[in-house]
Amino acid sequence: MALSADQVLAGLAEIVTDETGIATDAVQLDKSFTDDLDIDSISMMTIVVAAEDKFGVKIPDDEVKNLVTVADAVNFITSAQG
Amino acid sequence: MLKTPEPTTFSRILSVGASRGSKAVTNDDIAGPIDSSDEWIRQRTGLITRARAAEGEEAVDFATAASLEAIEKAGISPDQIDAIIVATISNPVPTPSLSTLLSARIGAVGAAAYDISAACAGYTYAVAQADALIRAGLAKYVLAIGAEKLSEWIDPTDRSISFLLGDGAGAALIGPSDTPGISKSILGSDGSAWDKIYMTNTLFEYRDAKNTTSDSDTAEINWPTIRQEGQAVFRWAVWEMAKVAKEALEIAGVKPEELSAFIPHQANMRIIDEFAKQLKLPSNVVIAKDIETTGNTSAASIPLATHRLLEEHPELSGGLALQIGFGAGLVYGAQVVVLP
Numbered sequence: 001m002a003l004s005a006d007q008v009l010a011g012l013a014e015i016v017t018d019e020t021g022i023a024t025d026a027v028q029l030d031k032s033f034t035d036d037l038d039i040d041s042i043s044m045m046t047i048v049v050a051a052e053d054k055f056g057v058k059i060p061d062d063e064v065k066n067l068v069t070v071a072d073a074v075n076f077i078t079s080a081q082g
Numbered sequence: 083m084l085k086t087p088e089p090t091t092f093s094r095i096l097s098v099g100a101s102r103g104s105k106a107v108t109n110d111d112i113a114g115p116i117d118s119s120d121e122w123i124r125q126r127t128g129l130i131t132r133a134r135a136a137e138g139e140e141a142v143d144f145a146t147a148a149s150l151e152a153i154e155k156a157g158i159s160p161d162q163i164d165a166i167i168v169a170t171i172s173n174p175v176p177t178p179s180l181s182t183l184l185s186a187r188i189g190a191v192g193a194a195a196y197d198i199s200a201a202c203a204g205y206t207y208a209v210a211q212a213d214a215l216i217r218a219g220l221a222k223y224v225l226a227i228g229a230e231k232l233s234e235w236i237d238p239t240d241r242s243i244s245f246l247l248g249d250g251a252g253a254a255l256i257g258p259s260d261t262p263g264i265s266k267s268i269l270g271s272d273g274s275a276w277d278k279i280y281m282t283n284t285l286f287e288y289r290d291a292k293n294t295t296s297d298s299d300t301a302e303i304n305w306p307t308i309r310q311e312g313q314a315v316f317r318w319a320v321w322e323m324a325k326v327a328k329e330a331l332e333i334a335g336v337k338p339e340e341l342s343a344f345i346p347h348q349a350n351m352r353i354i355d356e357f358a359k360q361l362k363l364p365s366n367v368v369i370a371k372d373i374e375t376t377g378n379t380s381a382a383s384i385p386l387a388t389h390r391l392l393e394e395h396p397e398l399s400g401g402l403a404l405q406i407g408f409g410a411g412l413v414y415g416a417q418v419v420v421l422p
Contacts, residue, residue, distance in 0.1 A: 040126060042352045045316050061314040 002081040008055065008074045015050045019043055029071040037070075057081055087219030093212065094263020095254045095422045096158075099151025100389035101144040102133035102376055103233070103249035112245050115238040123245065128351020132248040132377025134233045141172040142180055144251035144382070145229035146187045152225065152255040153188065155422075160189035163255075164221035167211055168197045169204025169381035171410075172231045180229065194221070201279070202347045202409025203269075204228055204381030205252070206416060209405075210267035212256040213417075227253040228381030235281070237307040243279075244307065246350060248377025252385020254422075265334030265418040268326055272412045278314050279410035281306040308410075319353050323408050324360040330416035331404060341367045342401025343391055343421065347408055348373035348383035368395055380409065392421060 003011070013027035020043055033039045039047070044067075048059050051073070057080035059067075067073045108131050109120040123129055135144075145168060153160055168181040181195035200207040208226035215221040229251035236244035256264070283306050291303035323346075331338065344367050346357055351373055358369050370387035379386060384405050392398060398421050406416035 041313050042126070042316050042350075042356075045313050046356060049317060049321055061311070061317065064313055 002078070003055070005074050005078050008077050009070070011054055012051060012070065012073060012077070015047055015054060019046050019050065027070055029069070029074065031070050032068055033070070033073075034068075051077060055081060089219045090217050090258045092259040092262050093216040093256055094259035094261070094420050095209075096257045097152045097155035097255045097422050098385055098389045098392065099148040099153075099155065099253045100386050101147035101151075101251050102386065103135040103139060103144070103231075105134045105136040106131045106375070107134050112238065116241045116245055118241070118245075126352070127246060128354075128371070128374055129246060129377060131375050132246070133250055133375070133379075134377075135231050135249040139231075139249070140174075141170060141229045141231040141249070141251065142183050142187065144231070144249065145180065145184050145227050145253065148229070148251040148253035148385070149184060149188050149225055149227060152253040156223075156255040156257070158223060158255070158257075161191055163190040163193045163223045163225055165194040165212070165215055165224040166190055167208040167224065167226050169200060169208045169226075169228045170197055170230060171199060171201055171204075171380060172229065172234065173197060174234075184227070190225070200381070200407075200409075200413045200415070201411055202349065202378075202380045202383065203407035203411070203413040203415040205384045206267065206405060206407040207269060207413075209254065209256065209264065209417060209419070210269055210415060212254075213264040213267065216256060216258055223255060223257045225253055226256055227251060228379070228383070228385050230380045230382045232308070232378075232380055235306065235308050237282075240307060240309060242312055243310045243378075246378040247308070248379045250376060250379045250382045250386055252382050252389055254385055254388075261420075263420040265330065265336070267415060267417040268330045268333065269415045270326070270413070272318075275314070275318065275412045278318070278412060279308070279310040282309060316350075316353060318412060319349060319408055320356045320360060323406060323414060324357060326408075326414055326416050327357075327361055327404060327406050330406065330418060334418035336402055336404075336418050338362065338367065339364045340402060341404055341418075342398045343368045343370065343403040345370040345384055345387050345391065345403050345405040347406065348376065348387055349378050349409070368398060381407075388421070
């Protein structure tokens with residue numbers, strides 16, 4: 001069964017914490033990965049691959065640059081789950 | 083009846099030699115044009131300095147020094163070498179080859195000599211070919227070399243790859259062995275990603291732009307330099323290459339805990355660290371991290387890293403190392419070798 005947006009956000013926050021050490025509750029929908037969370041392009045890719053595994057979705061290379069905010073990622077994953 | 087070569091059962095690396103650009107270029111030296119800092123570069127790439135060619139140093143000079151060291155260590159004479167394979171993207175001319183010039187420099191008179199173009203995977207291709215030539219009975223001693231002068235192809239303002247690149251050569255002298263020394267190599271490519279690591283334009287476009295008087299069409303045509311799509315390459319280099327590395331181990335019949343060393347292409351410390359994490363290598367496996375002070379030297383990086391590993395950890399001699407190269411093409415190659 002597809003996860004809700006809240007569940008995806010919670011799962012994504014866990015991944016961000018694992019990869020970067022950023023506190024889980026800092027991962028909010030309106031935060032920018034680069035500007036607010038200071039996540040660089042390589043860490044972003046480890047997060048993307050971990051999210052693919054966790055949520056069973058494909059996030060193509062070309063799509064990654066569109067994932068500016070946490071909300072962008074949550075929306076993409078939620079709709080990609082079908 | 084047609085006579086065919088007498089095959090040999092096994093080959094192994096007998097010795098390695100190394101030569102690096104004699105100019106140590108610091109992060110501070112290059113940070114300005116990319117609007118960066120020593121701290122940023124260290125944190126994001128693991129590089130402290132990169133070895134680059136000083137005035138007058140060419141790829142063939144590095145290849146000569148590395149080859150002579152390998153020959154001396156192996157205790158053979160240069161005229162016993164049957165073949166020289168140079169993996170390079172730095173030969174200044176399309177022909178003649180860098181390997182033929184090298185053969186004359188080192189006194190390997192009459193040896194078969196040819197260059198291969200497989201970018202950062204080039205050395206693993208050369209080792210695979212050396213192993214095949216020896217086991218097929220076509221050669222007894224083969225030099226497999228990675229030699230580069232990437233500083234000719236960099237743009238100081240490029241933030242994608244130029245600031246990582248260095249110059250040098252590493253050479254392996256490979257010969258017959260009574261015991262297995264090189265596993266079956268995994269070689270492959272993904273040409274659909276041809277544009278992920280690329281040159282800004284061709285040399286022909288550069289020539290034509292120089293010969294034209296109109297500015298408008300040719301404003302973007304400069305000396306060709308290397309670029310990469312960093313994120314896409316990172317994903318491929320870690321997760322796709324982890325599959326190749328696991329396959330190479332499986333085909334070799336070697337478990338991760340049986341390895342003494344892991345020697346990946348020295349592309350970027352973040353790739354090396356994440357790669358090792360994905361392979362779940364036990365802590366006793368020594369991971370080559372020559373990139374820290376040498377930089378990414380494409381085809382030369384694995385033999386240079388091997389050489390440094392053996393200097394710093396002589397006890398690794400005789401142990402098993404997984405080596406894997408990957409780069410522009412995209413191309414990749416991997417094998418398990420017994421360290422000399």
